[in-house]
Amino acid sequence: MKLDDDIHNYYEHLVLEKIEALGFNQSKSADFLADLTCLVLNQLPPRYIRHEVDMAFYLPASERRQMEMNVSHAVNNASKYLEAHPKTEE
Template sequence: MTLDDDIHNYYEHLILERIQTLKLDKTKSPDYLADLCCLSLNQVPPRYIRFEVDMAFYLPQNERQQMEMNVVHAIEKAQKFLDQKKDNED
């Protein structure tokens, strides 16, 4: 068994989904997106899973909504930080 192939943090999926919803993957650089992901993931608790389907069947709806709200807030906070950092560099 290799850990990196079998186990992952479900929040990674939610963060990437939110980035696509906001179309940031179309408007921001790969470096910005990498920083955004790291900053956002560091703000949410890890939720490790083996299979995506497990979360679909066993995660209560209210917990899923809370996780999505956590992602919204984490990305907003990370964007503000990155945008302020960029403004200060200019």
């Protein structure tokens, strides 16, 4: 068993969905997106799963909504931080 292939954090999926929904993947650089993703995931508790279908069948709708709200809040905080602290060219 390879852990990196079999187990992943469900929040990664939610974060990427939110980034795409906001259009950041179209308007921001790859470097910005990587920093944003790291900052967002570091604000969220890990939720490890083996299969996406596990979450579809066993996650109550109320918990899913709460997770989505947590992601929205974390993306908002992280994007504000990155906008306020742009990287300077070395």
